[in-house]
Amino acid sequence: MSLKTLSLTVLLFLNLWLSGIRSPASASELQEQPKKIAVVGAGIGGTAAAFYLRQEFGAGVKIDVFESGTVGGRLATVKMGDHEYESGGLRIHPLNLHLKHFVEKIGIPPRKNVASKMAIFDGKELVFEESDWFIINFFRMLWRFGFNLLRMQMWVETVLDKFMRIYQYQQYGYAFTTVERLLHAMGGDSFLTLINQTLEETMMSEGFSQTFLNDMVSPITRVSFGQSVRIHGFVGALSLTGADSAMWAVDGGNKRLCLGLLYHSKSELIPATVTSVGIEVRPSKKGPTTSFYKVNYVGESGSAHDLYDIVVIATPLHQGKSDITFSGFSPPLPSHYPGRYHQTVSTLVNGVLNVSYLGSTKLASDFTVSEVLTKESKDSVIHSLASLDPVHIPQGYSRPPASHSKVWRVSSPHPLSREQLQNIFTSWDSVSETRWLAYPAYRPPHRKTPPFILHNRLYYLSAVDWAASTMEMSAISARNVALLAHHRWHQQGTKIDQEDLHTRMRGEL
Numbered sequence: 001m002s003l004k005t006l007s008l009t010v011l012l013f014l015n016l017w018l019s020g021i022r023s024p025a026s027a028s029e030l031q032e033q034p035k036k037i038a039v040v041g042a043g044i045g046g047t048a049a050a051f052y053l054r055q056e057f058g059a060g061v062k063i064d065v066f067e068s069g070t071v072g073g074r075l076a077t078v079k080m081g082d083h084e085y086e087s088g089g090l091r092i093h094p095l096n097l098h099l100k101h102f103v104e105k106i107g108i109p110p111r112k113n114v115a116s117k118m119a120i121f122d123g124k125e126l127v128f129e130e131s132d133w134f135i136i137n138f139f140r141m142l143w144r145f146g147f148n149l150l151r152m153q154m155w156v157e158t159v160l161d162k163f164m165r166i167y168q169y170q171q172y173g174y175a176f177t178t179v180e181r182l183l184h185a186m187g188g189d190s191f192l193t194l195i196n197q198t199l200e201e202t203m204m205s206e207g208f209s210q211t212f213l214n215d216m217v218s219p220i221t222r223v224s225f226g227q228s229v230r231i232h233g234f235v236g237a238l239s240l241t242g243a244d245s246a247m248w249a250v251d252g253g254n255k256r257l258c259l260g261l262l263y264h265s266k267s268e269l270i271p272a273t274v275t276s277v278g279i280e281v282r283p284s285k286k287g288p289t290t291s292f293y294k295v296n297y298v299g300e301s302g303s304a305h306d307l308y309d310i311v312v313i314a315t316p317l318h319q320g321k322s323d324i325t326f327s328g329f330s331p332p333l334p335s336h337y338p339g340r341y342h343q344t345v346s347t348l349v350n351g352v353l354n355v356s357y358l359g360s361t362k363l364a365s366d367f368t369v370s371e372v373l374t375k376e377s378k379d380s381v382i383h384s385l386a387s388l389d390p391v392h393i394p395q396g397y398s399r400p401p402a403s404h405s406k407v408w409r410v411s412s413p414h415p416l417s418r419e420q421l422q423n424i425f426t427s428w429d430s431v432s433e434t435r436w437l438a439y440p441a442y443r444p445p446h447r448k449t450p451p452f453i454l455h456n457r458l459y460y461l462s463a464v465d466w467a468a469s470t471m472e473m474s475a476i477s478a479r480n481v482a483l484l485a486h487h488r489w490h491q492q493g494t495k496i497d498q499e500d501l502h503t504r505m506r507g508e509l
Contacts (some may be wrong), residue, residue, distance in 0.1 A: 033057050034489060037268070038295050039065045040274045040324070043073025045461045045474035046314030047258040048098070050265035052482035053312070057489075063265060064306070066297060068273035070256030071262060075471070077433045080350045083390035085407050086436045087346050089254055089471055091247040095160060097167050098475035099257065103250065106260030112393040116370040120219050122380025125359025127215065129369060148212040152240065155206055159194075159237040162187035166476055172504075174495045175483035179467050181451040182480060183234070185499050191234060195467060196445045199236025200229040201311030219373035223384040225469075226344040226413060228376050231442035235293035235468040253391040254471070276329040277311060277458065293458060310485050314461040314478070316341065320437055329455055337450045339466065341437035347410040348388070349421065351428025353402045361370070364403035381420060383411040405429060406483075431469045439469045452481055458486060 037053055039046045042065050050063050070076065074088040092099050102274040103110065119129040128144060141149050166186050176182040181192040182255055194202060199221065200213055208217075217240065218229050224239035225231060231239075249258050262269060276296045278451050292307040315322050319336050326333035355367045372385040387399060388407045400406040410416060410424065415433060449466040453458055464477035 009207035024398060031269065033479065034061050036062045036064070036306070036308045037310045037312070037485075038293070038306070038308040039063065039253070039312045039314055040295075041065075041314035041461075042067035042071045042258060042262065042269065043314065044075060044261075044471050045478050046073075046312070047071070047261035047265070048102070048475045049312050049314055049461055049481055050267040051102075051261040052479050053310075053485065054265045054267070056482050056486040059266075059411070064270050064308075065265075065267045066270045066272055066274050066295070068251060068271070070255075071269065072258045073466075074438050075253070075255040075258060076434070076436070077253045077255060077363050077391055080407050080430055080432065082361060083392070083407075084253060085346060085348055085388045085409070086249070086253060086391060087409075087432065088436070088438070091242065091249055092254070092471060093241050093244060094246040095164065095241075096472040096475075097164075098479065098483040099472055102257050102261060102475070105264060107256070108256055109251045111249045111391065112397075113248070114389050114393065114397070114399055116387075117368055117419055117490040118371045118373060119369040120373050120375060121358055121380065122216065122345050122375045122383075123381075126369075126372075126462070126478075127375070129332060132368075145212055145216060148208055151206075151219070152203075152208070152212075152244075155203075156237055156240045159187070159234075160241065162191065164237075169501055170476070170479050170483065172489075172501055173483055174498060174501060175480050175487060177453055177484065177497055178451050179463050181497050182464075183467060193236075194233035194237065197233055198230045198444055201231035201234050202236070203229075214375060218222055219384075222376065223371075223373050225412065225439050225442065226342060226383050226411065227439070227442060232444040235442050238468045238470060238473075248301065249391075251392055259470075270297070270299065272297040272304075274324055275303075276325045276327060277313075279455075280307060282307075291456075310457045310459070310489070312459045312461055312481055312485070313454070315461045316465060317460065318440075326454075338447060342439050342441040342443050343413065344383070344436045344438055345412050345415050346420075346434045346436060347412065347416050348427055348432040348434075349408050349410060349428050350405060350430045351408065352405050354409060354424055354426045355402055357424050365401050367402040369402075371398065377429040381412060381414075381416075382424075383413065385410050385424070413440065440466055442466075452484060453488075457485070457489070 008122060034057060039050050046065060050065050076088040077084040078087045091172055117130040121128045133329045152352055163186055169185055176185060180192060202219065203213060213229050220243055221227055221229055221231060221239045223235055224242050225235065274295055274297045278294045279291055280294040281289045283290050291307065293311045294305055294307055296305045317337055318339060318341055325335045355362060355364050358372065360367055370387040374380040374382055374384060388409050389399060448458055450463045452463055454460050459481045461477050461481050463474050467473065487493065
């Protein structure tokens with residue numbers, strides 16, 4: 001990380017911390033606030049939306065969060081033996097400032113770091129394996145990739161420098177009505193270009209070789225999003241940030257972020273499935289009629305409904321992800337938008353690794369690799385293989401060697417057969433399989449994404465997934481939607497779809 005990026009990070013984080021992202025004082029001074037807000041979905045996006053909506057609208061509004069499953073969504077853990085392990089989102093980047101702020105606000109520590117070693121598998125053998133010694137790794141990388149790896153880090157850093165602008169925009173209360181406008185505020189036309197061409201096209205135009213893309217970049221995109229270098233350039237660049245050695249996680253499991261945000265938002269969790277959203281018009285004491293959103297849902301006690309001033313949909317409106325219907329809207333709102341979500345299967349196995357599956361001739365007791373990335377090939381049936389540590393690292397913990405039974409996480413495009421498990425492991429005690437539709441299939445050219453505003457006071461947070469489906473992007477979208485809801489409720493449009501922040505700042509100075 002360069003000094004320039006580091007200093008920018010420190011300054012922005014201090015600004016975010018000291019200002020509480022943005023003071024809600026102006027909101028509390030306004031006379032009329034919404035009485036009830038509904039958030040559909042209690043993943044990182046939905047719980048962050050509840051947190052920011054509370055910040056924008058103050059203590060008087062009632063916020064209900066609907067969740068049919070468990071709080072956390074794709075941030076989930078599985079208990080195996082005496083410990084819990086991550087089955088969903090694993091790592092957080094050091095420049096994810098919203099998630100950093102959440103950890104500080106909630107008061108939970110980062111998880112203790114356990115040193116790890118990486119290798120790359122081509123389906124038959126390990127074509128690269130890290131050493132315990134930095135200098136050896138450096139020369140191995142230099143021998144295999146030349147200076148491509150350093151150049152890649154520099155290229156990713158230029159993307160991150162632009163990405164960081166969104167925090168300044170949001171600190172000053174700016175919001176955007178579409179994903180494209182939000183991306184343009186970050187990186188101008190260059191970011192719109194990134195989402196309209198593949199990562200492969202982008203990096204080859206920057207002078208990277210096809211060999212480097214196949215041998216290093218593709219394994220990273222496969223472990224990050226379960227897809228190849230033919231994903232679009234923006235999500236590809238974000239996937240490459242995962243190569244940062246300073247990645248971290250939350251002690252006790254990343255889902256604690258969602259639980260903490262829900263608590264701090266003082267929202268009511270409603271364990272129910274939302275089936276439909278409609279419009280209901282009722283007479284007002286002041287004379288004119290008032291419109292509300294009627295949210296119909298099914299919970300343990302059966303079917304019910306409630307009326308809300310504002311509704312935020314924080315679950316993807318796509319086939320296989322949601323069955324919410326919309327009634328009474330003109331023009332009609334679709335229940336499902338075009339595009340599909342890509343399946344990734346996460347299989348946790350408490351067992352003994354068969355190191356010969358990876359083409360290694362070492363004894364299992366000498367095999368110290370903890371994470372295996374895979375090249376795209378007909379021989380690779382998995383995306384990645386990683387030795388997992390518990391979500392809480394106990395005192396004196398050390399990762400067991402491969403010759404001992406321990407928990408491995410296998411990511412694959414399809415469920416693993418018993419025969420495939422027998423190839424990868426010599427034995428196992430337990431297996432837990434989770435099928436995730438976590439990420440869209442990122443295939444450029446980029447189709448126009450759904451808007452953040454579906455109707456007057458109906459917002460769609462998960463539209464951002466089509467730029468990149470990450471924890472931090474969900475938090476950015478949550479902040480954006482909360483600002484949109486606040487500004488539009490109070491008819492304050494001067495900070496919507498504007499990119500004049502730096503002009504205003506110079507004027508204020």
